[in-house]
Amino acid sequence: MTDHQHDYKCSNMLGNLSDYIDGELQADLCAQIEEHMKTCENCRVVVNTLRKTVELYEKCSEEKIAIPGDVKERLFARLEIQEYLKR
Amino acid sequence: MVERQDDATLEALRSGDREAFASLVEDTSPQLYRTALQILANEQDAEDVLQETYIKALKALHEFEGRSSLSTWLHRIIVNEALMLLRKRKAPMLSVEEGTSFNGEEESEGMEIVDFCCLPEGELMTAESRLFMERAIQDLPDTLRTVFVLRDLEGYSIQETAESLNLSESNVKTRLLRARLRLRQELSGYYSEKVVKEKSE
Secondary structure, eight states: TOOOOOOHHHHHTTTTTHHHHHSSHHHHHHHHHHHHHHHHHHHHHHHHHHHHHHHHHHHHHHSSOOOOHHHHHHHHHHHHOOOOOOO | OHHHHHHHHHHHHHTTHHHHHHHHHHHHHHHHHHHHHHOOHHHHHHHHHHHHHHHHHHHHHGOSSSSSOOOHHHHHHHHHHHHHHHHTTTTTTTTTOOSSOOHHHHTTTOOOOGGGGOOOOHHHHHHHHHHHHHHHTSSSSSSHHHIIIIIIIIIOHHHHHHHHHHHHHHHHHHHHHHHHHHHHHHHHHHHHHHHHHHHHH
16 A cells, blocks of 8 residues: 555455445454554545445446437337337 | 336237337336446447347246346346356456455555545536546456446345356455455546645645
């Protein structure tokens, strides 16, 4: 990690982070991570930004999006429903 | 309500109502196309798979038992179609049990420490940042991207993801963590300038 004091706990913690942010990590390991984060600002940032990354992607995937017009046109033509195509 | 709508749509579809089919395609194709694009990271392949999905769905309508919504069912079909194409394209990529162990020391090398959580929501979710996020997924290797898309974007469980990709659950977890860490790294780099700006204001 940039400017990050490497110690056993930091790198050891990384392997459990997905389970931790998903709330699926066993209680004693959660407690260890939380204890470690009290004194390690860098790890706290990594955990928070990892959680935020997943949240942002989830939010994006829930948003309504538009299909490119030409893709839609070809799709409706292939499915022989072009007369119902809303442009 | 959704179920009742689905029942009516299903009945119309089964009786060959093309307008009902067009309406289903209209409603579901944007999300399905995005899912295919996210898995395949290739526009032409995503388009082909999208078309195939509806053709297969029409043929398989009689098998649809209504245990899930029509939209969920279509999602399952497109995910399977996309994964099948991916396997054909890069046969060994998805089945090999590689990289099952996670080396924290290695992964933490050069890790960006930028607290972008402090940025306002408007700054995090601009049109430009959404585009960056989409590209970051597409830049992931297939092995990581597929796991991330199924688990975090499509909402599959670890077990379902493992079954879909023919991987062990521990391998799925390792790949998921790697994918998330890589995306976190990309976003940290992307947002770092904004964080510096925000702090100086």
